[in-house]
Amino acid sequence: VVEYVNPSFTAITQYSTEEVQGHHLAELPALENLSELLFDSPSSLAMGNSWQGEFKSRRKNLEPYWGQLSISKVYGDNRELTHYIGIYEDVTQSKMAQQRIERLAYTDNLTNLGNRPAFIRKLDERFARDSENPLCLLLVDIDNFKRINDSLGHHTGDKLLVSLARRLRNSLSANGVLARFASNEFAVLLDETSLEDGQSVAQQLLRTLDKPMFVDNQLINVTASVGLSCAPLHGSDPTTLMKNAGLALHKAKANGKHQVQVFTEVLNAEASYKLFVENNLRRALTQNELEVFYQPKLCLRSGRLLGLEALLRWNHPERGMIRPDQFISVAEETGLIIPIGKWVVRQSCRMSQQLQQAGMGCLHVAINLSPKQFSDPDLVASIGTILKEEGLPAHLLELELTEGLLLEATEDTHRQLDELKALGLTLAMDDFGTGYSSLSYLKKFPIDIIKIDRSFINEIPDNQDDMEITSAVVAMAHNLKLKVVAEGIETPEQLAFLRRHRCDVGQGYLFDRPIPGRELEEKLKRYPRGPMA
Numbered sequence: 001v002v003e004y005v006n007p008s009f010t011a012i013t014q015y016s017t018e019e020v021q022g023h024h025l026a027e028l029p030a031l032e033n034l035s036e037l038l039f040d041s042p043s044s045l046a047m048g049n050s051w052q053g054e055f056k057s058r059r060k061n062l063e064p065y066w067g068q069l070s071i072s073k074v075y076g077d078n079r080e081l082t083h084y085i086g087i088y089e090d091v092t093q094s095k096m097a098q099q100r101i102e103r104l105a106y107t108d109n110l111t112n113l114g115n116r117p118a119f120i121r122k123l124d125e126r127f128a129r130d131s132e133n134p135l136c137l138l139l140v141d142i143d144n145f146k147r148i149n150d151s152l153g154h155h156t157g158d159k160l161l162v163s164l165a166r167r168l169r170n171s172l173s174a175n176g177v178l179a180r181f182a183s184n185e186f187a188v189l190l191d192e193t194s195l196e197d198g199q200s201v202a203q204q205l206l207r208t209l210d211k212p213m214f215v216d217n218q219l220i221n222v223t224a225s226v227g228l229s230c231a232p233l234h235g236s237d238p239t240t241l242m243k244n245a246g247l248a249l250h251k252a253k254a255n256g257k258h259q260v261q262v263f264t265e266v267l268n269a270e271a272s273y274k275l276f277v278e279n280n281l282r283r284a285l286t287q288n289e290l291e292v293f294y295q296p297k298l299c300l301r302s303g304r305l306l307g308l309e310a311l312l313r314w315n316h317p318e319r320g321m322i323r324p325d326q327f328i329s330v331a332e333e334t335g336l337i338i339p340i341g342k343w344v345v346r347q348s349c350r351m352s353q354q355l356q357q358a359g360m361g362c363l364h365v366a367i368n369l370s371p372k373q374f375s376d377p378d379l380v381a382s383i384g385t386i387l388k389e390e391g392l393p394a395h396l397l398e399l400e401l402t403e404g405l406l407l408e409a410t411e412d413t414h415r416q417l418d419e420l421k422a423l424g425l426t427l428a429m430d431d432f433g434t435g436y437s438s439l440s441y442l443k444k445f446p447i448d449i450i451k452i453d454r455s456f457i458n459e460i461p462d463n464q465d466d467m468e469i470t471s472a473v474v475a476m477a478h479n480l481k482l483k484v485v486a487e488g489i490e491t492p493e494q495l496a497f498l499r500r501h502r503c504d505v506g507q508g509y510l511f512d513r514p515i516p517g518r519e520l521e522e523k524l525k526r527y528p529r530g531p532m533a
């Protein structure tokens with residue numbers, strides 16, 4: 001029964017002393033909930049001498065407020081309980097500020113979706129509640145978003161993201177959790193959803209996003225890639241599930257984007273292999289584990305040896321010889337391709353010189369350049385320096401370029417190619433026929449040679465289309481004054497076909513496999529000599 005309240009009590013609750021004095025605590029709307037909290041629950045006040053805590057109640061005008069209360073028991077002379085004395089404070093402001101901070105911390109302020117921490121909290125809660133029923137986790141990444149942002153400006157890019165978020169939200173059922181993880185990455189949690197159902201939701205999302213968007217008075221087409229993992233099949237804790245969805249997304253991107261990939265164990269193996277390469281490749285360069293093999297290139301008219309293609313190998317102390325397909329992409333990602341590429345240039349120049357000194361004539365040496373190497377501002381100068389230091393005439397060095405490089409060529413790339421050409425180097429287009437493959441396009445660049453891809457040569461004489469393409473490419477290239485190299489010649493029939501169609505240069509297992517440097521002199525002896533210097 002309330003005996004006394006001070007004026008602050010009235011200020012907080014809007015009830016006057018008269019309105020509360022003499023009333024039982026449980027009857028007082030001013031302290032709604034409190035009585036229950038203190039006496040009905042197994043609270044410390046029943047057990048101990050005091051209680052401290054927060055409670056939510058209403059002022060007289062029904063406005064809700066938060067109170068912070070500490071209450072103690074008061075005993076009389078004979079140790080009998082006579083009173084309770086409570087001190088309390090209106091903490092509504094700080095409580096609301098806290099809630100706002102929480103909301104800010106867990107919301108993406110562009111799209112108003114939950115952010116990564118919010119999503120992870122939901123995922124954690126779900127696993128704590130239920131670890132048996134299936135659930136699907138989708139990571140949705142907008143393809144080439146950086147390009148969209150760069151070309152249309154960040155302002156439009158932001159609006160596009162808001163529209164995308166709305167579209168994603170609308171295409172999900174109400175219990176699907178959607179969050180924005182990073183600039184162009186969204187995450188979806190589908191509770192109680194099997195792998196099959198998750199896949200069909202993912203496909204549906206792709207289709208939804210495929211439809212053009214109208215933003216800032218223009219139609220914008222976007223596509224997305226999705227990585228999917230399903231619990232408990234692909235992981236029974238949030239961390240594993242997230243990691244695996246991430247690997248699946250990475251795979252979807254690497255496979256050409258605009259698709260759904262489901263996690264498989266193979267992706268784990270790939271990821272740990274990649275980690276192995278990352279951790280070991282730097283050492284490979286300094287510990288002399290890298291080696292250059294050389295594959296002969298012959299004049300198809302005369303059968304003379306014209307030159308060699310330098311092909312990189314990694315001789316790992318435990319794993320043995322590793323082919324470049326297994327590590328070049330990691331070298332590109334980590335930037336290690338730049339020092340490695342320079343090393344290959346130097347080795348190859350030395351080898352050409354060494355063979356000449358051994359009386360093998362002037363042999364061209366061709367080097368594969370990764371597009372990534374063109375991001376090195378020092379590329380042209382470093383090649384020039386190496387040629388000078390090794391004393392190799394520039395016309396003996398050939399650079400094999402990928403189509404991707406020309407397709408994505410910036411002004412800068414163009415200039416570098418012109419400069420390389422001006423140094424006197426020969427430029428070749430590698431793997432011709434596998435990509436965009438327009439001869440007229442090639443003419444925009446100072447290219448001298450095209451190499452028809454192995455995949456066309458491979459099926460000669462069984463595949464009529466490949467034969468027609470090959471002979472047409474040779475004829476057209478000759479019209480454009482380009483030389484043609486055929487790679488991957490394995491049979492005498494292939495050789496005969498290529499000679500008949502006047503392909504200039506050939507390379508392949510029929511003549512030789514790539515040869516380790518130290519065996520080269522010996523192995524090359526059986527070829528008719530190249531032209532003397």
Ligand code: C2E
Nearest residue numbers: 311312323324325344368369370488489490508509510514
């Ligand atoms: P590429 O430039 O297309 O090289 C030709 C590949 O075909 C080489 O594989 C070669 O060993 C193989 N080959 C040659 N003749 C035949 C044949 O008759 N039949 C078959 N089946 N294959 C043949 P390799 O050495 O494994 O190299 C693979 C790729 O790695 C190369 O493809 C090239 O793109 C890249 N690469 C190699 N060395 C370097 C390098 O130093 N730097 C860079 N950036 N890339 C390199």
Ligand code: CA
Nearest residue numbers: 309368400430
């Ligand atoms: Ca090549």
Ligand code: CA
Nearest residue numbers: 431453454487
């Ligand atoms: Ca090739």
